[in-house]
Amino acid sequence: MRPPDFWAQGPDHPAARCLAPLGAAYGALAARRMDRPGAAAGCPVVCLGNFTLGGAGKTPAALAVAALLVELGRAPAFLSRGYGGRLAGPVQVEPGRHGAAAVGDEPLLLARRAPTVVARDRPAGAALCRSLGADAIVMDDGLQNPTLAKDLTLAVVDGPTGLGNGLPFPAGPLRAPLARQWRHVSGLIVVGAGAPGEAVAREAERRGLPVHRARLVRESDDLAGRRCLGFAGIGRPEKFFATLAETGAEIVGTRPFPDHHPYRDREMDALASEARRLDAELVTTEKDAVRLPPAYAGGVRVLRVRLVVDAAEALSGQLRSALAGAP
Template identity: 80%
Template structure:
């Protein structure tokens, strides 16, 4: 799905006001659900979620947190719902045999870094994590899911988008009213720069919550001076295009697609033909690449990114306290 433009146009936009009653009902139901007690996992559970629908950088943040846990001598495992995949789980993700249509695109990325379990039933997924030897569970998403008790939950916020118009879905991007979500988080991970995110960070700091500022850093690809046809089906494709430009690449055409977009053969053929016409290389995100057929993936460049916290020591301190 593509987020509607009015989500970023202010709370007084006519469409937002018209949908406000539905948003109030949806937000109230989600908030009540968040307040329910969850099952104990038998080991610490760290959750990387977000206040809104759509992407915010949760997966790179989860990978960064898992790396810090390994540094502390722990054995983390990732737990994901597997959005976009058909397997309900619990199942361990094998990136060599599973496809995105089975387990979702994000779990395939996570599984390259630590054991990863996909499970719609989070407590059952946590039990499998423990059976595989994990002594701490890192949840990618699930802030609004109450079925598993969390020892530490961060809200990951894309600074360029913030919380949009501040209204609950469908009037805006919030999953529940922000005031009802604050009690469920122990801090913020603010990705990138931007006034929308700065406003959320100020609100967190007024509540005494730590704000861990971080940025996405390109990892590995040398694209400086290269002509690129960039395409991305993520929560905010413009963020990818900005990162790609920051490497020195010359974007001759940028093609945004909806988040988790299942690319059709005709779309891929059109992208390849356009790249040939422009004398450009096809470049996309790592998350998009795992959704592409192998024959097409072989001709594209992938811009990998990693999340780098500005104050790594502060993030480590909060992790240690939770453990």
């Protein structure tokens, strides 16, 4: 889904006020579920989650955390629900064999870096991770899922948007009331600069939680001066369009789609036709690229980014402490 505009317009917006009772009921159920005890994984579990629905940068954060675990001498595996995929799992993701329709888009990106398991039953998925040789598990999403016990949970927050209007879905973007979510969080990763994210960071620090500031940086690109038609189906397409602008490209148009959007041939045909008319190149995200129809898989420019943690040694230290304290 595409976030409605009123989520960013304060809790007194008429639509937010109208939906607040439904949000309160949804949030209460989600909070009670979060409080349930989880099963032991048999190895340390580091969870990257969101207070809100989508768009914060969990997957780049999960990749950065896995890289730090490798530096600490661990052999991590990724565990994902596989949102948008049809396979319930547990199954190891094989990019040459599986597509986004089977396992979801994010697991395909993770599987390029480390063994990746998709499982709606998280304890069963953890068992498969261990059988693949993992001695640490990185959960991409799962803050609100109580079925697997976590040794460290890091909430990822988008700096420019923060927590929106601060209300639970559907009145706002929160997955559960914020006060109930804090008790399950060990630290914060704030991605990008912005007053909304800084407000969340100050609250985390007030609660004695570490705050790790990070930013998405472009990997090598050669788009400066080139005419580009950008499209993206991610949590915040405008974030991608801003990154595309930073390359120096001449952006002749942008086309947003809902998060995890499965692109159809007719949609891509229309985009390609428009790009030809504008004498432009089609450019999208790495996450979108794995959802393109086969005919377009190699014909669209991909702008890749990675997460850089400003003080990586502090995050590494928190990971080291969690590993030492894990059973």
